[in-house]
Amino acid sequence: MDTFVQWLMLAVAIGVGWLLGYTAKKKAYSGVDPALPSNLKDRLKILFDTYSEEVIDSFVQSLEVTSETVGMHLSIGSHFRKNGEVEKAILVHQNLMSRPEVPKSYADEVMFELARDYMAAGLLDRAESLFLQLNESRSFGSKSLKWLVDIYQQERDWDRALEYGVRYHAQKGVDISVMLAHFACELAEKLVEQHHYWDARNKLREALGFDRGCVRANLLLAKIHMAEGHYSEAVVVLRKVEGQDTRFVPEAIPLLHECSKYLKTESKFRHYLEGLLVKNDSSSVILGIADSYNRELGVLEAEKFLEGTLLKKSSLKGLDRLVDYQSVNAVSESDIRHLMIIKRVTQSLLDGKPVYRCESCGFAGELLHWQCPSCKEWGVVTPIQGVEGE
Ligand SMILES: [Zn+2]
Known part of the structure; x- marks a missing residue:
């Protein structure tokens, strides 16, 4: 043989x-x-x-x-x-x-x-040293830049990821603007942690320069304004999210509500959401309006609004909130018992349900990851829509 x-x-x-x-x-x-x-x-x-x-x-x-x-x-x-x-x-x-x-x-x-x-x-330092030597290579320079960006991402070295990302982005036929915006956001987040708000704001402007649709940059910019007590400025920035990507409006609503508390503009906040409802009937918008009615005009107004909306759009979160409102004024023992049973069902259906899903690979989870933990793509994880989601 x-x-x-x-x-x-x-x-x-x-x-x-x-x-x-x-x-x-x-x-x-x-x-x-x-x-x-x-x-x-x-x-x-x-x-x-x-x-x-x-x-x-x-x-x-x-x-x-x-x-x-x-x-x-x-x-x-x-x-x-x-x-x-x-x-x-x-x-x-x-x-x-x-x-x-x-x-x-x-x-x-x-x-x-x-x-x-x-x-x-997995020998990233050795790979990095060789790819750096190939920087000027005619045939392998551009390919090496791509790998260097990958290495710096893995090492969470966002300064270098951004530096080499910009160089790679400048190559013919390459567009990684969404990724570059997120690198700038990563740097801004670090600066926010250190309370360097001025530098963080500059990084976020840089992020929006790469990608005008970067929702993350505006959410972070709003949080900086809020940390500095500039709530009106935060509202202006948060209202831009709708134009950037309407699916991310649910991320802006809790922040808008917080601003309205400080600015004492509850009805203004509600009117804004009511205007949004025509284009975006997500559960977060509906519940934002209902809760605002509850705070300002009482639970019966909130209940009336929610009932009317749920007749047009099925929403598990909406039903769950309706049960809460009805429980406030429930008197008879049988009503209270029935509401308790419905509440238990809606809660068990909502508990542990993924809230976000990656559009690229289908990964689903309860946290909003700007970079998908599974396929590593940037800006592809979005709030889940439908009866059980938004
Ligand atoms: Zn993915």
Whole structure:
């Protein structure tokens, strides 16, 4: 069997060798891109599919590094990485890096592939150092910037993520403006924690410069105004959320309510929500209006409004609140008992229900993550709509 395998290997090696020679000659004449032709990749695929890992290992070790075989080494390395055998990939690429006979035209590609191996192995500092060296590379500079942005995100180094993100964003055909806005917001959040409101505001303006639709920036800007006691300014900013993305209005309502308490503008707050209701009949808007009626005009007015709204739009949260209002004036024992039963059902349906869902991967949870914890995309987690949601 061993002999048979060796013979087969030899046959494949001869075939690949012939093709490498042919490619090298063709390249010498045309001076084209050093990328491998697809039929060589096909031949390598046959090698990987047909032989055991041990045979491939010994084949790689016995294969000399020459200008003709560099492409093959690179393909074998990337095969190992794709198969999760990162250590083997690192050995193949490190071997190439240490060889002075590797042609200059391949040097950047070898370094890039080794950096990707380090990424796959979680060795971020080593990957970072190689990607930084490739910054000026014509073929791999832009790709390296993308990976650097990824590394700095993983390390939560938002200053560098923003710096390299801006450089990557400037590349032709690249648009990561939503991501850049969130990097600026991350920095602003840190500044807010340190009470550096002036700098935080500047970072948030920068965020809105990248992405005018960045709801997070306006919510944070409003919180800064509120921390400084500037409630009217906060209201102006919070009312912009509707125009940015109406699905996020529920995030602004509790803050608007807080501002109205300090400004003593309960009815103004309610009128604003009533105006919104025409375009946005989310549970938060409906409950915001009902609660405002309850505070200013009493529970019967709140009940009347909520009943009328629930006849037009089914909402579990609305029903739950209606039970609360009706319980206030319930007198008979049977009414109180019935309301208690309904309340128990609505609460058990609402408890533990996810409130937000990622539009990209479907991840659902009770917290609003600006970066999806599952697919790592930015700005894709939104409040869940429907009878049980908004
Ligand atoms: Zn996701």
